[in-house]
Amino acid sequence: MNFEQLIVRNRSYRRYDQSKAVGADTLRDLVDIARRTPSAANRQPLKYVLINDPDGCARLFAHLAWAGALKDWPGPAEGERPAAYVIILCDTEIAKDPGCDHGIAAQSMLLAATERGLGGCMLGAINREGIRQDFNIPDRCEILLVVALGVPAEKCVLEEMKAGAGVDYYRDAQDVHHVPKRPLDEIILDL
Numbered sequence: 422m423n424f425e426q427l428i429v430r431n432r433s434y435r436r437y438d439q440s441k442a443v444g445a446d447t448l449r450d451l452v453d454i455a456r457r458t459p460s461a462a463n464r465q466p467l468k469y470v471l472i473n474d475p476d477g478c479a480r481l482f483a484h485l486a487w488a489g490a491l492k493d494w495p496g497p498a499e500g501e502r503p504a505a506y507v508i509i510l511c512d513t514e515i516a517k518d519p520g521c522d523h524g525i526a527a528q529s530m531l532l533a534a535t536e537r538g539l540g541g542c543m544l545g546a547i548n549r550e551g552i553r554q555d556f557n558i559p560d561r562c563e564i565l566l567v568v569a570l571g572v573p574a575e576k577c578v579l580e581e582m583k584a585g586a587g588v589d590y591y592r593d594a595q596d597v598h599h600v601p602k603r604p605l606d607e608i609i610l611d612l
């Protein structure tokens with residue numbers, strides 16, 4: 422798999438084979454990759470909470486919102502939920518503002534997970550106060566993002582966004598998840 426193929430395979434997966442565990446060593450490896458990515462002023466304020474036990478996964482799942490564009494889908498059912506999560510925090514005693522560090526870290530972890538045959542999804546629509554209480558997140562840490570991980574159990578494909586069509590992703594009759602992306606010539610400005 423070359424780099425472009427890795428980027429294309431790294432979709433936002435929301436249904437997994439929950440019976441396939443993601444080991445603690447794998448989660449540590451992903452954070453080990455993330456910690457070597459760029460950081461504004463090299464402050465490195467990000468901290469990580471690793472969760473792969475069934476009880477922790479169930480508690481975190483209660484604080485997540487899935488696929489806002491799929492109005493009739495309440496999110497992954499038991500058996501197709503993520504087997505692990507990484508909660509990304511900003512330690513505000515190190516930096517008040519993480520800039521875009523957490524996006525870089527999350528995408529790097531997801532690319533590394535994809536290379537290992539896993540898949541994931543960034544989640545920003547999260548109940549931060551609930552997560553803080555349930556996981557004893559210290560006050561000095563801002564909750565930035567949750568990264569869900571597991572062995573994907575759905576097919577996701579990219580397609581060119583058609584003129585006048587919206588950005589909403591959708592599932593077809595075969596249950597394939599389609600993600601429209603804006604055409605290259607629309608996003609490169611010829612000024």
Ligand SMILES: Cc1cc2nc3c(=O)[nH]c(=O)nc-3n(C[C@H](O)[C@H](O)[C@H](O)COP(=O)(O)O)c2cc1C
Nearest residue numbers: 432433486487488489542543544545546547590600
């Ligand atoms: C910062 C960020 C936050 C996101 N939050 C959520 C979320 O809360 N729930 C969800 O189901 N997907 C979430 N997503 C996934 C996006 O919906 C997804 O990236 C988009 O639909 C495009 O699909 P793709 O990642 O396969 O290209 C988030 C993505 C990003 C980058």
